[in-house]
Amino acid sequence: xxxxxxxxxxxxxKQYQEVFISTKSDWDRGKRDLDTCLNLGFLSWYLSVESGNxxxxxxxxxxxxxxxxxxxxxxxxxxxxxxxxNTKFLLIFGxxxxxxxxxxxxxxxxxSVGKNMLxxxxxxxxxxxxxxxxxxxxxxxxxxxxxxxxxxxxxxQDRFNSKRLMDKYFQDVFDR
Numbered sequence: 001x002x003x004x005x006x007x008x009x010x011x012x013x014k015q016y017q018e019v020f021i022s023t024k025s026d027w028d029r030g031k032r033d034l035d036t037c038l039n040l041g042f043l044s045w046y047l048s049v050e051s052g053n054x055x056x057x058x059x060x061x062x063x064x065x066x067x068x069x070x071x072x073x074x075x076x077x078x079x080x081x082x083x084x085x086n087t088k089f090l091l092i093f094g095x096x097x098x099x100x101x102x103x104x105x106x107x108x109x110x111x112s113v114g115k116n117m118l119x120x121x122x123x124x125x126x127x128x129x130x131x132x133x134x135x136x137x138x139x140x141x142x143x144x145x146x147x148x149x150x151x152x153x154x155x156x157q158d159r160f161n162s163k164r165l166m167d168k169y170f171q172d173v174f175d176r
Contacts, residue, residue, distance in 0.1 A: 011165050016047060017059050019165075024071055037079045038092055042166040044072035045096045048103045069103070076104055080113075090121035091131055092170070129155060130174060149176040 010018040023040045047068050050056040060068075076093060083089035097104055097114030104110040115138075121128075122135040129151035136145040156174050160167035 008163060011163075014056065014058075016043065016056060016165070017064065019043060020047060020068065020071075024067075027071075027075070032078065032082070034083055034086060034089060037075055037083065038089065039164065039166055041072065041075040041079060041093060042096070042169070044068050044075060045100070045103060046165065046169070048072055049100055073104060080117075084120070085124065087121045087125045087128065087131060090117045090124070091134060092166075094118035094121060095134055130159060133174070133176065152176070 007019050007022055010016070010022070020040075020043050023036065023043060026036055027040050047057060047060065048065070051060075051065060076097070079089055079093060094114050094117030097110050098118065099114075101107045101110035101114060104113075118131075118135050121131045125131050129148050133145070133148040133152040136142045136148055153175060156171055160170045160174070
């Protein structure tokens with residue numbers, strides 16, 4: 001088992017295969033808390049989406065991608081069952097799913113699932129500026145979108161504050 005500090009070292013060195021294997025091992029041994037779900041789900045999604053980028057996916061082969069894609073589906077489905085009222089889960093998975101629904105399965109089905117997740121996050125916490133920004137992003141001309149972006153900018157660094165790949169990614173894409 002690799003501890004969190006070692007995983008951070010792997011992430012810093014862009015050795016995402018090692019991070020994936022370690023986190024997947026935790027998941028397979030029963031560590032299925034929100035943090036593990038988010039990190040394994042994000043890493044599976046990221047490696048799947050970046051499959052054509054050799055700088056990110058160096059060392060991965062076809063068998064690895066099959067495992068990554070099946071892990072993404074497994075983690076997503078279990079996360080939906082266990083964390084369907086957790087706004088952080090709904091925001092992160094809803095965002096990933098709506099961005100690339102085909103990585104989860106049937107495009108139309110998963111696109112609808114992702115949008116519903118973002119709607120539910122907004123319903124649960126309508127005053128959260130990051131959730132509001134992403135919810136309103138479907139129509140960037142929507143009233144309130146620019147204001148939500150400005151308010152979200154103030155809390156992105158606090159919400160996504162680790163040095164892990166997932167937090168860095170969301171710091172970048174949510175900073176509008």
